[in-house]
Amino acid sequence: MQKHTGASVAGFLVFFVSGLIHDLVISVPARGGYGLPTAYFMVQGLGVVFERSALARRIRLQKKLPARIFALVVTVAPVFWLFHRPFVQRVIIPFMRAIHAL
Secondary structure, three states: OOHHOHHHHHHHHHHHHHHHHHHHHHHHHHHHOOOOOHHHHHHHHHHHHHHHHHHHHHHHOOOHHHHHHHHHHHHHHOOOHHHHHHHHHHHHHHHHHHHHOO
16 A cells, blocks of 8 residues: 555554544444544544654654653543543443442
């Protein structure tokens, strides 16, 4: 695929497909939150594309502290899109009760 589309597009497509798979295993059993896991992984893909861009090099995003802050913003800030409310309420909490963890 990389030969026909370029590394950035191919890499972004991998994140997109990963998001679809996570939607399938997270949102479908939860019967809600559709599209949120896919959006989470698309943010990840955009983050990877951006951190390899000329602008990221120009603003020195590869430096230790800016790189860590950027990684936190891209991964932690939207984490509730991945583990959305319907998934927590309809899957995680019942599971935790079933194993007597709650």
